[in-house]
Amino acid sequence: MLYHKTRPLINLLRGWPHPSLLPASSLKDAASRVLSNPEVSTPGLLYGPDWGYEGLQQALAEWLSNFYKTQKLIEPKRITITGGASQSLACILQVFTDPVFTRNVWLVSPTYMLVFRIFDDSGFTGKLRPVPEDEEGIDIEFLKRGLEKSEREAARDGNNEPKFKKPRAWSKIYRHIIYAVPTFSNPSSKTMSLTRREELVRLAREYDALIITDDVYDFLQWPSSPMSKISSLERAVLPRVVDVDRFLDGGSERKGSDGFGNAVSNGSFSKICGPGLRTGWVEGTEKLAWGVSQTGSTRSGGAPSQLTSTYVSDLLKSGELQSHIFKTLQPTYALRYRKMIDAIEMHLIPLGAELAQSGRDIVGGYFIWLSLPPPVKGDVVAQRAKEEENLVVTQGELFQVPDQSEVTFPHDIRLCFSWEDEEKLAEGIERLARVISRLQRQSDQQDADGKMMQHKTGEEAQSGRSKKDTAGKFW
Numbered sequence: 001m002l003y004h005k006t007r008p009l010i011n012l013l014r015g016w017p018h019p020s021l022l023p024a025s026s027l028k029d030a031a032s033r034v035l036s037n038p039e040v041s042t043p044g045l046l047y048g049p050d051w052g053y054e055g056l057q058q059a060l061a062e063w064l065s066n067f068y069k070t071q072k073l074i075e076p077k078r079i080t081i082t083g084g085a086s087q088s089l090a091c092i093l094q095v096f097t098d099p100v101f102t103r104n105v106w107l108v109s110p111t112y113m114l115v116f117r118i119f120d121d122s123g124f125t126g127k128l129r130p131v132p133e134d135e136e137g138i139d140i141e142f143l144k145r146g147l148e149k150s151e152r153e154a155a156r157d158g159n160n161e162p163k164f165k166k167p168r169a170w171s172k173i174y175r176h177i178i179y180a181v182p183t184f185s186n187p188s189s190k191t192m193s194l195t196r197r198e199e200l201v202r203l204a205r206e207y208d209a210l211i212i213t214d215d216v217y218d219f220l221q222w223p224s225s226p227m228s229k230i231s232s233l234e235r236a237v238l239p240r241v242v243d244v245d246r247f248l249d250g251g252s253e254r255k256g257s258d259g260f261g262n263a264v265s266n267g268s269f270s271k272i273c274g275p276g277l278r279t280g281w282v283e284g285t286e287k288l289a290w291g292v293s294q295t296g297s298t299r300s301g302g303a304p305s306q307l308t309s310t311y312v313s314d315l316l317k318s319g320e321l322q323s324h325i326f327k328t329l330q331p332t333y334a335l336r337y338r339k340m341i342d343a344i345e346m347h348l349i350p351l352g353a354e355l356a357q358s359g360r361d362i363v364g365g366y367f368i369w370l371s372l373p374p375p376v377k378g379d380v381v382a383q384r385a386k387e388e389e390n391l392v393v394t395q396g397e398l399f400q401v402p403d404q405s406e407v408t409f410p411h412d413i414r415l416c417f418s419w420e421d422e423e424k425l426a427e428g429i430e431r432l433a434r435v436i437s438r439l440q441r442q443s444d445q446q447d448a449d450g451k452m453m454q455h456k457t458g459e460e461a462q463s464g465r466s467k468k469d470t471a472g473k474f475w
């Protein structure tokens with residue numbers, strides 16, 4: 001049954017901000033102020049310092065100290081300006097890893113799929129390892145077992161020193177990389193508990209690992225209850241992993257440590273201002289932030305996004321960006337989220353679908369992760385939704401670490417509530433429910449047919465073929 005010719009497309013795949021939420025007018029005013037003041041426009045239009053536009057470093061230090069309620073103020077030197085979280089990840093890997101000495105990259109799974117190629121580019125093909133999540137976040141015991149095994153193999157192979165990277169004053173080469181999106185994760189939507197964050201930092205210290213977190217959704221948060229009168233929250237609910245590392249058990253610069261720390265936070269203006277700005281920041285120890293600023297491509301020309309840094313710095317200093325986040329983005333995304341959740345509860349939960357971390361008080365980000373009732377499979381739903389309902393959703397398998405079968409997501413899908421027009425979100429879920437119901441009816445029918453055949457001929461018993469095998473063809 002093909003409906004797509006008569007129905008407008010509904011896209012619940014794309015993880016972009018809705019165009020109506022881009023602060024074009026504020027940016028136009030900021031750009032005008034910047035470009036009419038030579039004290040800002042001249043450095044903004046020239047090559048900048050390696051660590052980035054200093055006005056933005058300062059504005060970020062103040063804002064982040066306030067938002068994350070850090071135990072001590074963040075010094076601007078802990079921050080280096082980047083071209084956004086993706087570019088920053090590539091730079092961190094260039095400076096702080098060696099494709100041989102760095103044994104493995106451990107990715108909390110399901111994983112933001114566009115990082116796979118960034119790791120491949122840095123020579124980690126075949127070295128990516130998934131780590132599953134439970135209701136509190138990363139499975140620490142699973143990770144610990146993996147790290148131990150990896151270290152035993154490195155000892156066996158005599159992998160004792162970096163093979164491609166020379167010692168450099170501004171860097172160190174870590175033995176392991178751990179990648180996570182601890183708050184309102186893309187794609188799982190989960191938030192890692194404080195206990196897990198602390199356990200993760202302790203484990204990273206024990207195994208000489210650098211935890212790289214994409215903290216790009218932290219600012220987009222709201223109470224989950226539709227009854228709540230509040231739809232914006234001006235302070236983070238949890239410290240970042242980098243904050244935990246900074247203060248836990250003597251901190252990242254404790255006596256006897258090398259001072260680089262074991263965590264780095266990737267921040268970005270993509271989700272809170274506009275991805276086209278290609279501007280973000282890293283925060284870590286001063287030594288680590290300095291190291292990122294010494295990436296070869298940054299040394300030649302200064303930090304990326306120099307001009308756009310002057311615009312966002314202007315918006316942060318005037319408080320306009322904060323106000324855009326708290327007065328526009330949080331309430332709008334809260335509304336979108338609640339519309340989608342209401343529709344899921346009405347149409348999908350009765351079919352047996354399940355939400356991740358459903359009991360949380362505070363939710364956020366762009367995504368909802370949905371586990372489908374087996375035997376319904378995510379890839380079949382994605383394909384049939386497109387063909388039959390002109391609806392685009394993402395199957396969970398896209399977020400699996402490539403070339404492994406240990407941590408897989410055949411019965412899951414990711415839904416995005418940030419991009420599509422608000423009035424289409426509930427309809428998207430209704431279309432999805434129709435697809436799932438049809439698949440369930442077909443499955444029931446196949447079961448019934450199978451039973452009848454079995455009864456008639458006893459064929460299945462003879463051939464040893466199970467009901468599941470038969471259903472497998474269609475699912």
Ligand SMILES: Cc1ncc(COP(=O)(O)O)c(C=O)c1O
Binds near residue numbers: 083181269
């Ligand atoms: C977890 C995560 N990291 C990074 C990015 C990309 O960030 P940026 O635009 O700053 O490169 C995204 C965007 O979808 C994301 O979800």
